[in-house]
Amino acid sequence: MNDIAVAAGVAQSTVSRVLNDAPLTIPVAPETRARVLETARRFGYRPNPLARALRGARTMLLGAVVRDITDPFFAVAIEALAGEARARRYNVVLGHAHGQADEAIELTHVLEAGHCDAIVLVGDMTDQPRLIKDLQSSRVPVVALWQGSRVRGIPAVNVDNRCGVRLALDHLTTLGHRRIAFVGGRPLGDIEERRAAFVEYLADAGMDLPDEYVQHTVNTPAGGSMSLRSLRDLPAPPTAVVAATDVLAVGVLNAAFQTGVRVPDDLSVTGFDDIPFAAYTVPPLTTLRMPITDMIAEAVRLAIEEDGTPAGERGRLVRVLAPTLVERDSTARPRDVPT
Amino acid sequence: MNDIAVAAGVAQSTVSRVLNDAPLTIPVAPETRARVLETARRFGYRPNPLARALRGARTMLLGAVVRDITDPFFAVAIEALAGEARARRYNVVLGHAHGQADEAIELTHVLEAGHCDAIVLVGDMTDQPRLIKDLQSSRVPVVALWQGSRVRGIPAVNVDNRCGVRLALDHLTTLGHRRIAFVGGRPLGDIEERRAAFVEYLADAGMDLPDEYVQHTVNTPAGGSMSLRSLRDLPAPPTAVVAATDVLAVGVLNAAFQTGVRVPDDLSVTGFDDIPFAAYTVPPLTTLRMPITDMIAEAVRLAIEEDGTPAGERGRLVRVLAPTLVERDSTARPRDVPT
DNA sequence: CTGAAAGCGCTAACAC
DNA sequence: GTGTTAGCGCTTTCAG
Numbered sequence: 001m002n003d004i005a006v007a008a009g010v011a012q013s014t015v016s017r018v019l020n021d022a023p024l025t026i027p028v029a030p031e032t033r034a035r036v037l038e039t040a041r042r043f044g045y046r047p048n049p050l051a052r053a054l055r056g057a058r059t060m061l062l063g064a065v066v067r068d069i070t071d072p073f074f075a076v077a078i079e080a081l082a083g084e085a086r087a088r089r090y091n092v093v094l095g096h097a098h099g100q101a102d103e104a105i106e107l108t109h110v111l112e113a114g115h116c117d118a119i120v121l122v123g124d125m126t127d128q129p130r131l132i133k134d135l136q137s138s139r140v141p142v143v144a145l146w147q148g149s150r151v152r153g154i155p156a157v158n159v160d161n162r163c164g165v166r167l168a169l170d171h172l173t174t175l176g177h178r179r180i181a182f183v184g185g186r187p188l189g190d191i192e193e194r195r196a197a198f199v200e201y202l203a204d205a206g207m208d209l210p211d212e213y214v215q216h217t218v219n220t221p222a223g224g225s226m227s228l229r230s231l232r233d234l235p236a237p238p239t240a241v242v243a244a245t246d247v248l249a250v251g252v253l254n255a256a257f258q259t260g261v262r263v264p265d266d267l268s269v270t271g272f273d274d275i276p277f278a279a280y281t282v283p284p285l286t287t288l289r290m291p292i293t294d295m296i297a298e299a300v301r302l303a304i305e306e307d308g309t310p311a312g313e314r315g316r317l318v319r320v321l322a323p324t325l326v327e328r329d330s331t332a333r334p335r336d337v338p339t
Numbered sequence: 340m341n342d343i344a345v346a347a348g349v350a351q352s353t354v355s356r357v358l359n360d361a362p363l364t365i366p367v368a369p370e371t372r373a374r375v376l377e378t379a380r381r382f383g384y385r386p387n388p389l390a391r392a393l394r395g396a397r398t399m400l401l402g403a404v405v406r407d408i409t410d411p412f413f414a415v416a417i418e419a420l421a422g423e424a425r426a427r428r429y430n431v432v433l434g435h436a437h438g439q440a441d442e443a444i445e446l447t448h449v450l451e452a453g454h455c456d457a458i459v460l461v462g463d464m465t466d467q468p469r470l471i472k473d474l475q476s477s478r479v480p481v482v483a484l485w486q487g488s489r490v491r492g493i494p495a496v497n498v499d500n501r502c503g504v505r506l507a508l509d510h511l512t513t514l515g516h517r518r519i520a521f522v523g524g525r526p527l528g529d530i531e532e533r534r535a536a537f538v539e540y541l542a543d544a545g546m547d548l549p550d551e552y553v554q555h556t557v558n559t560p561a562g563g564s565m566s567l568r569s570l571r572d573l574p575a576p577p578t579a580v581v582a583a584t585d586v587l588a589v590g591v592l593n594a595a596f597q598t599g600v601r602v603p604d605d606l607s608v609t610g611f612d613d614i615p616f617a618a619y620t621v622p623p624l625t626t627l628r629m630p631i632t633d634m635i636a637e638a639v640r641l642a643i644e645e646d647g648t649p650a651g652e653r654g655r656l657v658r659v660l661a662p663t664l665v666e667r668d669s670t671a672r673p674r675d676v677p678t
Numbered sequence: 679c680t681g682a683a684a685g686c687g688c689t690a691a692c693a694c
Numbered sequence: 695g696t697g698t699t700a701g702c703g704c705t706t707t708c709a710g
Contacts, residue, residue: 001703011681016705029679049454050393051703054686059389061432061454069421070615075414082408082433093400094421094433115388115400221619254619276409280560280593282621340687350697355689368695390687393702 001045008039015040019047062090062303063116063140065131067123069094071219071247072275073290077122077145080296088304090117116140118303124148124189143303145295148189155317157299161190164288164323165197168242168270169205171286171325175333177240177268178207183227183252184244185219194244194272213238217248224251225258232259239267239334246271246278246287253281253330264332274326284328291321340384347378354379358386401429401642402455402479404470406462408433410558410586411614412629416461416484419635427643429456455479457642463487463528482642484634487528494656496638500529503627503662504536507581507609508544510625510664514672516579516607517546522566522591523583524558533583533611552577556587563590564597571598578606578673585610585617585626592620592669603671613665623667630660 001019005012010032018028018036053059062085066074082092093116121144125131135142136153144156172180182198184191195214202209212234217223224243228251231237243249249271256263263269263283271278271287278285298319340358344351349371357367357375392398401424405413421431432455460483464470474481475492483495511519521537523530534553541548551573556562563582567590570576582588588610595602602608602622610617610626617624637658 012704013682013706014680016703017680020705022705027679032680048393048703050389050398051686052705054387054389054393054688054703055705056686057705064433069408069414069418070411072409072411072414075408075411078433079408092433094403094417094431221616225619250616250619254621254623257621277560277589277616280564280589282593282596284593351687352689352698353696355687356696359689361689366695371695387687390702391689393687393704394689395702396689 001047004036004039004043004045007043008036010036019045058117059115060090061093061116062300063093063095063119065095065119065121065125067125068219071123071245072277073245073247073273074123076275077292077296080292081120081122081300084296084300088300090300090304118143120145120299120303121147121154124191126151126188127186141303143299145299146190148191148193155302157295157302157319157321159190159290159295160320160322161193162197162200164272165194165242166201167288167323167325168272168286169198169201171327171331172240172242172268172270173205173207175240175268175331177334179213179236179238180207180240180242181213181215181231181238182242182244183215183217183224183231183248185217185223185248187216191219191244198242210234210236219245219247221247221251221254224248225255226251228252228255228261229259232261239336240331241267241269243269243271246273246275246285249285249287249330250277250281253283253285257282263330265335268331268334270331272323278326279328281330283330286328286331287326288323289326290323295319295321340386343375343378343382343384346382347375349375358384397456398454399429400432400455401639402432402434402458404434404458404460404464406464407558410462410584411616412584412586412612413462415614416631416635419631420459420461420639423635423639427639429639429643457482459484459638459642460486460493463530465490465527466525480642482638484638485529487530487532494641496634496641496658496660498529498629498634499659499661500532501536501539503611504533504581505540506627506662506664507611507625508537508540510666510670511579511581511607511609512544512546514579514607514670516673518552518575518577519546519579519581520552520554520570520577521581521583522554522556522563522570522587524556524562524587526555530558530583537581549573549575558584558586560586560590560593563587563592564594565590567591567594567600568598571600578675579670580606580608582608582610585612585614585624588624588626588669589616589620592622592624596621602669604674607670607673609670611662617665618667620669622669625667625670626665627662628665629662634658634660 001015002012005015015036018033049059064081066078069075085092118141123146132151142154144151144154147156182195184195187195215227217227241252243252249269252269253263256267261267271285274287274289278287302317340354341351344354354375357372388398403420405417408414424431457480462485471490481493483490483493486495521534523534526534554566554569556566580591582591588608591608592602595606600606610624613626613628617626641656
């Protein structure tokens with residue numbers, strides 16, 4: 001910047017003013033402005049964001065700590081996040097918390113220490129209490145997404161898990177199912193809420209719920225596959241399975257196929273998330289569409305926009321958006337209930 | 340840092356030395372060192388990476404420009420990248436090039452302008468020539484991954500597409516298939532190499548290849564699905580389909596199911612990438628396993644490790660790793676060829 | 679309207 | 695061994 005100041009025959013501060021479209025209160029002569037702009041262009045000038053940030057300006061970097069990018073659902077979320085950030089001329093710094101808590105902690109240190117203007121937590125991080133605790137005392141705004149049960153002190157944007165599960169169960173019971181099982185990942189955050197809503201619904205409906213009908217496994221197709229096998233080995237296997245995520249549902253579908261169980265004739269399956277693949281499973285999956293775009297937009301707004309909310313109050317900001325049921329071909333009337 | 344210097348009763352430079360484990364050539368009195376460390380801890384000191392970077396040190400940030408995070412294959416790659424980066428105490432700054440070329444270009448400006456120590460391109464970016472051109476004159480090291488045909492001036496780590504396609508076709512022809520079609524995304528980079536290898540193989544083998552047997556579509560399940568429908572409408576539909584990616588293969592499998600074509604009885608399908616879902620499709624997909632971990636490790640090494648290669652020579656660094664065939668249940672002997 | 683100058687937090691000579 | 699000092703590239707008063 002100094003070079004270009006010299007070349008244009010003006011002071012370096014003037015260059016700064018021109019290049020930053022300085023406040024109209026301190027105008028620059030159009031002629032000077034043009035000359036500076038021209039010289040800057042010739043020099044191929046690029047502002048150094050580091051120096052800028054050091055001086056107190058924003059880094060235009062949004063930190064994202066994501067539980068597991070490998071999960072297509074989160075991948076889509078990250079894409080939406082990148083898009084939303086980009087629209088606000090932000091870039092996304094990525095960190096994944098997969099693995100040891102220590103890693104995630106170290107990560108947030110980096111993110112927080114002035115590099116990012118805000119941090120968004122993508123996915124349940126409740127099994128990493130130290131991370132959460134660390135973030136609560138963060139100087140930069142932190143927003144949590146899909147954190148399930150609200151994390152104290154951190155504003156959050158969540159999906160209405162209870163509503164989603166009810167949608168799925170209404171659908172299934174209306175079809176005539178009475179023996180319905182639940183397959184979920186580790187009972188954290190969202191998953192735990194979905195499990196609780198499931199149990200509550202069945203209790204309210206006065207339906208039987210053997211302990212074995214609630215399966216907990218890892219949130220991968222492999223986990224879903226294993227769970228269905230366990231379920232089928234029961235004396236009275238369920239006629240429908242509510243999977244806590246589409247990723248699990250994919251495993252359930254696969255295990256059904258492998259063991260000769262026809263979906264939806266012998267077994268109905270519902271997912272949760274509506275990942276891109278959900279429409280292309282065999283058969284296409286009935287699932288709950290997550291309002292990802294809206295959730296991300298809201299989260300970014302909370303993270304970046306300086307509203308007047310005092311820091312102490314921010315933690316109370318919680319938005320809950322509702323999912324919608326997408327009926328595809330993995331659910332049908334059970335065999336014993338004729339039309 | 341100044342505060343802590345005052346509090347500990349030493350010079351700020353001493354604090355810097357202690358906190359950075361300064362070179363042994365300028366030792367610090369153990370007692371002073373201890374006092375500084377203690378004070379720093381009390382103050383909850385966190386180094387400001389911005390200032391550090393401004394001073395010329397590295398940012399410990401690795402820029403990743405990824406074609407489409409939504410693609411599970413790239414998601415896995417990013418996860419591997421994050422892991423490898425983390426192992427070297429780096430963080431990953433993410434940018435996705437999905438969409439307009441302008442976006443990606445703007446993106447690299449940000450990444451390049453001193454924010455990142457190196458940039459890695461994940462996926463074919465050959466349709467964004469300006470981006471590539473921009474990057475070639477980059478001051479920070481750039482490494483390309485899955486760039487397909489080599490990009491001039493940028494070191495690259497690629498998969499051996501020719502080898503992969505041959506593996507798939509050897510497998511299929513050995514089973515007895517003679518009418519084999521190819522379904523690929525836009526003919527760029529890797530995809531184009533795969534298509535070329537496919538055409539070449541069939542020509543060498545003296546097998547028929549109607550023009551319609553080479554389908555180009557979008558790299559999504561929807562694209563794969565549409566392509567298979569077109570293929571089935573042909574007077575002589577293929578008995579096997581080589582999909583250029585697993586994502587396409589998922590669509591092919593779905594379309595087969597929807598149109599009553601049984602896989603592998605009526606149709607064999609192979610994929611490419613071995614994404615996590617590949618083992619859980621219906622039926623499980625025969626595909627080519629990508630040596631992701633090795634490729635990522637190599638790319639990170641090229642990007643971060645300052646070897647002695649002169650800048651002008653770096654572009655000639657190209658590594659090509661071979662995929663391996665994973666036989667699952669989506670391929671079998673065609674109906675008209677009895678055992 | 680424009681220039682001079684003071685730092686932002688840190689590192690790296692260069693003294694003492 | 696430790697303190698002093700000069701910037702890194704930029705924004706931002708404060709004077710002209």
